[in-house]
Amino acid sequence: MSILVTGGAGYIGSHTVLELQNAGYDVVVADNLSNSSRTSLERVRDITGKEITFYEADILDRDALRNIFAKEKITACIHFAGLKSVGESVAKPLEYYQNNIAGTLVLVDEMKRQGIKNIIFSSSATIYGDPAFVPITEECPKGICTNPYGWTKSMLEQILIDMQTADPEWNVIILRYFNPVGAHESGMIGEDPNGLPNNLMPFISQVAVGKLPELSVFGDDYDTPDGTGVRDYIHVVDLADGHVKALKKVSENVGLKIYNLGTGTGYSVLEMVKNFESVTGVKVPYAIKARRPGDIAACYANADKAKAELSWEAKFGIKEMCADAWNWQSKNPNGYGS
Numbered sequence: 606m607s608i609l610v611t612g613g614a615g616y617i618g619s620h621t622v623l624e625l626q627n628a629g630y631d632v633v634v635a636d637n638l639s640n641s642s643r644t645s646l647e648r649v650r651d652i653t654g655k656e657i658t659f660y661e662a663d664i665l666d667r668d669a670l671r672n673i674f675a676k677e678k679i680t681a682c683i684h685f686a687g688l689k690s691v692g693e694s695v696a697k698p699l700e701y702y703q704n705n706i707a708g709t710l711v712l713v714d715e716m717k718r719q720g721i722k723n724i725i726f727s728s729s730a731t732i733y734g735d736p737a738f739v740p741i742t743e744e745c746p747k748g749i750c751t752n753p754y755g756w757t758k759s760m761l762e763q764i765l766i767d768m769q770t771a772d773p774e775w776n777v778i779i780l781r782y783f784n785p786v787g788a789h790e791s792g793m794i795g796e797d798p799n800g801l802p803n804n805l806m807p808f809i810s811q812v813a814v815g816k817l818p819e820l821s822v823f824g825d826d827y828d829t830p831d832g833t834g835v836r837d838y839i840h841v842v843d844l845a846d847g848h849v850k851a852l853k854k855v856s857e858n859v860g861l862k863i864y865n866l867g868t869g870t871g872y873s874v875l876e877m878v879k880n881f882e883s884v885t886g887v888k889v890p891y892a893i894k895a896r897r898p899g900d901i902a903a904c905y906a907n908a909d910k911a912k913a914e915l916s917w918e919a920k921f922g923i924k925e926m927c928a929d930a931w932n933w934q935s936k937n938p939n940g941y942g943s
């Protein structure tokens with residue numbers, strides 16, 4: 606009996622594969638390596654000492670999925686595979702809708718044919734748009750997304766909800782991640798963005814390691830305590846653990862469940878810089894720039910539901926997030942290419 610992890614070679618996927626193996630699960634990964642490399646999984650194997658069955662496969666490829674389902678005894682799927690760059694999605698909307706939405710439709714259709722009706726889906730706090738209130742509970746209404754990537758998540762949530770409503774044999778857990786950061790404490794796996802990082806933490810790390818000259822802080826005139834954007838950063842290992850907890854739940858015939866995975870605490874951009882500097886002892890030069898289009902002032906979770914129903918809560922704080930991000934970046938200045 607194995608768990609299929611789509612996108613398992615990626616940032617969150619590789620950390621989740623590691624935690625799944627530590628929890629005793631057999632793992633099968635399907636990834637087309639469009640935004641990752643095999644090295645991540647080789648390193649997971651080196652950490653856990655356990656083999657991972659890997660298929661270089663695209664979730665849009667029915668035959669490839671059928672081959673996996675024919676060869677492996679899959680009981681549930683954790684579905685990470687997808688394109689995730691906000692800016693790229695604005696430039697290439699059709700690619701994003703095709704890959705993320707059509708890919709998921711093919712995946713769930715093939716799962717259904719096999720009678721495998723347990724799925725955990727990677728959603729995002731982005732579906733709340735500019736949130737109606739903070740801290741954000743799962744009851745907060747979904748909002749207007751500012752980019753096609755966000756819409757793929759919002760639409761896929763609806764598709765999975767409709768699927769589960771039509772066929773209650775499905776167990777669907779939707780996990781809405783806040784801002785994943787950090788890396789495994791070994792420093793052997795971590796986030797390896799292509800080109801210039803879009804997200805704050807990898808940008809800070811690359812400035813610190815000397816690959817980039819300074820951080821641009823996008824706006825200091827938001828309605829927040831210091832004027833810079835506030836987000837709920839969550840350690841990727843905590844996030845991975847949330848999937849292990851969700852997997853236990855999905856096998857209890859839960860029907861449909863939606864959980865926020867965040868810490869419940871928001872930090873501003875400048876607080877992130879200060880914490881990173883104090884934890885690592887490395888200076889991060891920055892300059893205040895104009896707001897980034899589509900950004901919101903503040904976004905942080907109320908994560909009480911995951912605590913009550915999954916017995917999950919974030920264990921790591923801002924210090925561990927910064928220390929582990931730096932440990933990974935300084936040991937692997939060029940990511941998996943180093």
Ligand code: NAD
Pocket residue numbers: 611612613614615616617618635636637638639640641662663664665684685686687688689704708727728729730782783784785
């Ligand atoms: P990632 O890019 O590191 O991992 C995604 C993986 O999916 C990659 O390994 C990529 O090669 C693979 N992939 C993409 N399209 C595929 C396809 N058609 N077939 C097979 N494999 C495919 O991204 P991540 O940060 O690990 O994110 C994982 C999931 O979580 C994504 O769905 C993402 O949208 C979602 N998410 C991420 C964040 C974040 O800030 N990192 C926040 C919220 C939600």
Ligand code: UFG
Pocket residue numbers: 689691729730731782783784803804805806808820821822823824833834835836874897900
């Ligand atoms: N920021 C900067 N400079 C940078 C990068 C970011 O000042 O170089 C600021 C942003 O303006 C924002 C904060 O840092 O205030 C966090 O920005 P990120 O890009 O790291 O994260 P976002 O909250 O904008 O978006 C992320 C993912 C989305 C996901 C969302 C919610 O990129 O895909 O979290 O999960 F949808």
